[in-house]
Amino acid sequence: MRRSQLHRCITPWSVTSENQTTSFDYSRVVAQFKSQQILQQDRQELLDRIETVSKKSDQQHQQSFLKHFLRRGIIFSHRDFGDFLNDQEKSRPAYLYTGRGPSASSMHIGHLLPFYLCSSLQQTFDIPLVIQVTDDEKFLFRDINLDKLDKMTTENIKDIIACGFDQDKTFIFRNTQYFGEMYMTILQIQRCFSTNAVQKTFGFSGTDCVGKLSFAATQAAPCFASSFPKVLPFADRSNARCLIPCAIDQDPFFVLTRNNCCGPLKKSKPSLLHTTFLPGLKGPGVKMSSSDKDLSNVILLTDDEAAVKKKMRSAFSGGRATLKELQEKGADLEVDTAYQYLRYFLLDQQEFEEIGKEYGSGKISTGAVKDRAAEVVNSVLKTFREKRSAVTDETVKSFCEKRMLK
Amino acid sequence: MRRSQLHRCITPWSVTSENQTTSFDYSRVVAQFKSQQILQQDRQELLDRIETVSKKSDQQHQQSFLKHFLRRGIIFSHRDFGDFLNDQEKSRPAYLYTGRGPSASSMHIGHLLPFYLCSSLQQTFDIPLVIQVTDDEKFLFRDINLDKLDKMTTENIKDIIACGFDQDKTFIFRNTQYFGEMYMTILQIQRCFSTNAVQKTFGFSGTDCVGKLSFAATQAAPCFASSFPKVLPFADRSNARCLIPCAIDQDPFFVLTRNNCCGPLKKSKPSLLHTTFLPGLKGPGVKMSSSDKDLSNVILLTDDEAAVKKKMRSAFSGGRATLKELQEKGADLEVDTAYQYLRYFLLDQQEFEEIGKEYGSGKISTGAVKDRAAEVVNSVLKTFREKRSAVTDETVKSFCEKRMLK
Numbered sequence: 001m002r003r004s005q006l007h008r009c010i011t012p013w014s015v016t017s018e019n020q021t022t023s024f025d026y027s028r029v030v031a032q033f034k035s036q037q038i039l040q041q042d043r044q045e046l047l048d049r050i051e052t053v054s055k056k057s058d059q060q061h062q063q064s065f066l067k068h069f070l071r072r073g074i075i076f077s078h079r080d081f082g083d084f085l086n087d088q089e090k091s092r093p094a095y096l097y098t099g100r101g102p103s104a105s106s107m108h109i110g111h112l113l114p115f116y117l118c119s120s121l122q123q124t125f126d127i128p129l130v131i132q133v134t135d136d137e138k139f140l141f142r143d144i145n146l147d148k149l150d151k152m153t154t155e156n157i158k159d160i161i162a163c164g165f166d167q168d169k170t171f172i173f174r175n176t177q178y179f180g181e182m183y184m185t186i187l188q189i190q191r192c193f194s195t196n197a198v199q200k201t202f203g204f205s206g207t208d209c210v211g212k213l214s215f216a217a218t219q220a221a222p223c224f225a226s227s228f229p230k231v232l233p234f235a236d237r238s239n240a241r242c243l244i245p246c247a248i249d250q251d252p253f254f255v256l257t258r259n260n261c262c263g264p265l266k267k268s269k270p271s272l273l274h275t276t277f278l279p280g281l282k283g284p285g286v287k288m289s290s291s292d293k294d295l296s297n298v299i300l301l302t303d304d305e306a307a308v309k310k311k312m313r314s315a316f317s318g319g320r321a322t323l324k325e326l327q328e329k330g331a332d333l334e335v336d337t338a339y340q341y342l343r344y345f346l347l348d349q350q351e352f353e354e355i356g357k358e359y360g361s362g363k364i365s366t367g368a369v370k371d372r373a374a375e376v377v378n379s380v381l382k383t384f385r386e387k388r389s390a391v392t393d394e395t396v397k398s399f400c401e402k403r404m405l406k
Numbered sequence: 407m408r409r410s411q412l413h414r415c416i417t418p419w420s421v422t423s424e425n426q427t428t429s430f431d432y433s434r435v436v437a438q439f440k441s442q443q444i445l446q447q448d449r450q451e452l453l454d455r456i457e458t459v460s461k462k463s464d465q466q467h468q469q470s471f472l473k474h475f476l477r478r479g480i481i482f483s484h485r486d487f488g489d490f491l492n493d494q495e496k497s498r499p500a501y502l503y504t505g506r507g508p509s510a511s512s513m514h515i516g517h518l519l520p521f522y523l524c525s526s527l528q529q530t531f532d533i534p535l536v537i538q539v540t541d542d543e544k545f546l547f548r549d550i551n552l553d554k555l556d557k558m559t560t561e562n563i564k565d566i567i568a569c570g571f572d573q574d575k576t577f578i579f580r581n582t583q584y585f586g587e588m589y590m591t592i593l594q595i596q597r598c599f600s601t602n603a604v605q606k607t608f609g610f611s612g613t614d615c616v617g618k619l620s621f622a623a624t625q626a627a628p629c630f631a632s633s634f635p636k637v638l639p640f641a642d643r644s645n646a647r648c649l650i651p652c653a654i655d656q657d658p659f660f661v662l663t664r665n666n667c668c669g670p671l672k673k674s675k676p677s678l679l680h681t682t683f684l685p686g687l688k689g690p691g692v693k694m695s696s697s698d699k700d701l702s703n704v705i706l707l708t709d710d711e712a713a714v715k716k717k718m719r720s721a722f723s724g725g726r727a728t729l730k731e732l733q734e735k736g737a738d739l740e741v742d743t744a745y746q747y748l749r750y751f752l753l754d755q756q757e758f759e760e761i762g763k764e765y766g767s768g769k770i771s772t773g774a775v776k777d778r779a780a781e782v783v784n785s786v787l788k789t790f791r792e793k794r795s796a797v798t799d800e801t802v803k804s805f806c807e808k809r810m811l812k
Contacts, residue, residue, distance in 0.1 A: 146590070184582060198616055210622065214617065214620035
């Protein structure tokens with residue numbers, strides 16, 4: 001893939017690889033985005049440093065998505081994560097920021113990953129978290145009706161809450177309701193973003209509406225603690241460090257912010273952790289999308305056990321054309337959907353390594369791996385749904401209430 | 407002046423005529439802006455219609471700035487003012503909208519005119535008024551510090567209040583404080599404004615910041631009653647008629663709104679009344695500006711009697727080079743600053759006509775007209791300052807409080 005093509009293939013609103021059966025080459029993504037790659041040989045050192053800084057033992061970390069994502073290369077790149085760790089070590093104010101653009105009324109399983117990671121980061125470092133729900137973005141970028149948007153936004157917030165956050169330390173806000181509080185910060189960012197810079201970053205043209213241009217500042221605003229005068233409990237809000245775990249497609253917003261705002265506004269640059277995309281069921285080169293018309297590419301949070309099993313059974317496979325070929329060459333794990341889902345969702349490292357070894361050498365069948373992947377995914381969904389059923393409108397109100405976090 | 411030049415000479419942020427000693431040719435302005443000119447022969451008919459619709463007798467109208475401005479051609483053009491009058495006749499919901507971008511801490515005398523007109527319109531039609539204070543605009547367009555802006559904004563609001571509004575029917579708001587309430591409406595407008603359309607309307611380039619582009623939607627928002635869910639007391643806010651009295655330089659914002667939003671959003675087009683510019687002291691082709699470094703072009707609201715007299719004495723004159731020439735040709739009233747100030751501020755129609763006749767035929771001296779103009783201006787300033795001294799921080803709070811108007 002040429003670089004110019006790559007640039008077109010990954011944007012915050014659409015992600016496709018050149019060929020849907022080829023996995024993303026994340027080394028090239030890193031080269032394109034000029035972020036800092038986390039090489040396999042550096043992972044253990046980073047994990048040790050996190051353990052030291054957070055004062056959480058390996059035992060406490062065992063089931064943590066942070067550790068899990070780092071170990072398996074799902075967190076594959078970062079920006080100034082070292083600065084965040086240094087600040088943590090010195091007990092300087094810091095917080096987490098993630099977001100979600102509400103789309104279909106039910107999210108898909110890939111949407112859970114950044115929230116599980118966020119929850120794990122919150123537990124590890126014991127810091128506040130702000131979650132921006134960009135209902136305004138959906139209105140500006142999609143032909144969607146405001147009433148429908150309102151309903152789906154509430155459902156999405158319930159899904160987010162079910163990922164398990166510390167209510168005392170988490171503030172969830174909808175832009176259409178919270179915008180006023182951020183406006184002073186947004187104005188300062190808007191003044192730093194030229195039309196040219198935003199158009200070039202996102203590939204907008206003159207026919208795009210002005211809302212799309214100013215939205216770049218809206219998504220940037222939570223990078224700065226000044227957007228949360230009544231929420232973030234810091235004595236000095238002027239220079240708190242923000243850490244953003246996100247899929248790499250959201251990176252351009254924050255590069256724009258880091259390069260154009262932090263200098264003039266004299267603010268700390270936000271740190272970033274980049275995750276890879278959970279592949280769609282149709283192949284590793286297609287990001288899942290719940291607004292996708294073709295639901296056979298996606299596992300929805302509302303899919304039941306049988307549906308998951310059926311979808312996984314017909315998912316794109318790296319298991320070769322014939323059993324003979326599989327036994328000779330082994331499976332192509334890199335592109336095998338079932339194996340990749342185990343990489344994301346099977347936390348048991350020993351079992352995961354065994355499956356990799358046996359499937360990679362053709363000793364077990366594609367069907368067996370697919371069924372195990374369906375089991376694991378169903379177990380994740382079961383836990384999620386149990387938590388989700390406990391989330392009421394009252395819970396939503398509590399998380400969304402403008403209040404000083406602890 | 408060629409049309410393309412005219413376009414460059416009148417923008418919401420800068421107004422200059424080609425030659426500072428030539429007055430604006432408002433017939434050409436009307437042709438350029440494609441607005442509806444109010445011809446001299448149509449003025450009386452319009453005044454009669456206003457009297458009928460508003461049920462205010464000529465006696466009650468006598469000292470009204472609305473009548474005065476129409477009679478003297480200071481209101482020289484409009485857009486759909488007839489629709490506003492029709493709506494008034496049928497008792498349909500309507501309101502007034504004006505605005506102010508805070509600049510220097512003291513406003514100049516030209517700034518009073520739109521507010522006097524607004525006050526007069528409010529009295530005539532007995533309808534609510536919203537006043538947008540665009541502190542955000544100043545921050546985006548000028549290199550200004552936020553603390554300084556805050557202070558000057560409060561002073562400006564006090565000046566506005568001193569122009570005399572019905573507190574029960576007037577809501578004054580600062581964008582930096584009220585933006586959140588308008589955001590749903592602003593989003594809908596932003597979606598209607600393409601980057602191209604806004605750039606073309608205001609002559610912005612790619613190096614201009616994105617805030618300037620989105621500000622167009624911010625100034626448009628009060629055209630729609632949906633921006634004031636807790637302020638405008640209408641049973642149905644979806645289609646209330648907005649009337650905007652403004653100097654012609656602000657017209658592009660509302661043309662953009664009328665042409666791009668009203669159709670897609672199914673809203674009534676705002677009606678407009680356009681006023682001419684009060685000439686600067688240096689000549690009829692220069693609009694006064696209180697951020698102007700050269701204060702000899704401007705009468706500030708804080709100038710004392712002697713200062714006004716002195717400034718008026720050295721103002722640009724149409725009184726010819728020599729007394730002999732004046733007596734032969736008469737004064738050039740069109741460009742004479744003192745005479746023009748009388749046109750704006752001397753409400754006594756009989757005296758005004760006499761001065762015009764005598765000075766126009768060279769029977770009275772320039773000095774006498776200048777002194778009379780200084781007297782009239784000083785009398786306006788005296789009344790203003792008396793009212794201004796009664797405005798407290800509490801008054802500001804009352805006018806700016808978000809509440810349902812009567």
